[in-house]
Amino acid sequence: TISTPGARYACADIGNMYLMTPMDRYEYMRIKADLVPEEFKQQYQLHDKIHNGFLYMEIRRGMYGLPQSGMLANKLLKKRLAQHGYFELPHTPGLFKHATRPVQFSLVVDDFGIKYIGKEHLDHLMQSLREHYEVSLDESGSLYCGITLKRNYEQGYVDISMPGYVQKQLTRYNHPPPSKPQHCPYNPSPIHYGKASQNTLPPDESPALDADG
Numbered sequence: 001t002i003s004t005p006g007a008r009y010a011c012a013d014i015g016n017m018y019l020m021t022p023m024d025r026y027e028y029m030r031i032k033a034d035l036v037p038e039e040f041k042q043q044y045q046l047h048d049k050i051h052n053g054f055l056y057m058e059i060r061r062g063m064y065g066l067p068q069s070g071m072l073a074n075k076l077l078k079k080r081l082a083q084h085g086y087f088e089l090p091h092t093p094g095l096f097k098h099a100t101r102p103v104q105f106s107l108v109v110d111d112f113g114i115k116y117i118g119k120e121h122l123d124h125l126m127q128s129l130r131e132h133y134e135v136s137l138d139e140s141g142s143l144y145c146g147i148t149l150k151r152n153y154e155q156g157y158v159d160i161s162m163p164g165y166v167q168k169q170l171t172r173y174n175h176p177p178p179s180k181p182q183h184c185p186y187n188p189s190p191i192h193y194g195k196a197s198q199n200t201l202p203p204d205e206s207p208a209l210d211a212d213g
Contacts, residue, residue, distance in 0.1 A: 001115045002156050007102075009141035009151060010122060014077075014110040015134040021062040021073040030054045070109070077107075084128035098125075113144045 001009040033041075033050045041047055049055055062069035078088060085099040097104035102117040103125055116122045122139075129135045142149055150159040169175075189202065 002151065002153065002158055004115070004117070006117045007115055008117070008122075008139075008153070009149070010114045010116070011138045011141045011144050012112040012114060012126065012129070013136050014112075014129065015136065017073050017077070017110040017133060018062040018064060018069045020133060021069070021076050023060055023062065023068075024072060027059040027066065028056065029059060030056045073110075080132055081128065084124070086125070086128070108145050111145055113141070 001007045031054065033046075033053055033055050036046065036055065046055060059066070062073055081087070081096065085101070086096050086103075087099065089095045089097065094107050095104065096107060098121070101121045101124060103114065103121045104116075105112045105114040105125070114122060114125065116125075126135060126137060141151065146162065148161050148163055150161075152158070186204070186206065192199065
């Protein structure tokens with residue numbers, strides 16, 4: 001996006017894509033009635049559907065936990081996109097483009113990272129998706145798959161970050177702060193170019209850690 005003149009980037013997300021995908025073959029499941037809260041049984045009138053202590057159900061649409069749900073949802077999405085001229089590139093799974101429009105996007109489950117030239121072409125993709133799905137659009141393209149993206153189109157660069165990630169992991173593992181700042185786990189070797197770049201790394205002579213780290 002940065003290297004293509006006039007290109008812009010946006011992100012989109014399909015809500016409940018799995019749950020909105022019909023099954024090609026119905027599945028069946030039973031669950032112990034005791035596991036269902038009483039208020040649910042009353043609200044959905046389930047008491048007369050209990051047989052030998054179990055509730056039996058027919059699954060007609062995708063649901064989380066079914067191994068085929070992802071495959072069926074992806075297959076149906078590709079079919080619906082093809083009707084509007086979008087196709088997956090044969091040698092790059094997850095990368096799609098339009099047959100004639102300057103639009104291409106990467107697809108990770110139900111998240112779209114979209115490169116486009118011209119707002120009308122982004123609108124065409126959104127209209128194509130919204131015929132069948134509930135789609136949210138972020139034209140700033142600031143968050144994709146949990147990664148924060150900050151673009152500077154004029155100067156031609158993208159900052160990629162995960163704000164707060166390190167602090168969350170330090171808190172999660174209860175890692176005590178060091179007595180003095182440590183910005184790298186070891187002293188990196190100097191960068192060499194040319195023939196010297198093939199030399200082996202010098203031996204690590206730093207003292208070994210004891211049981212307390």
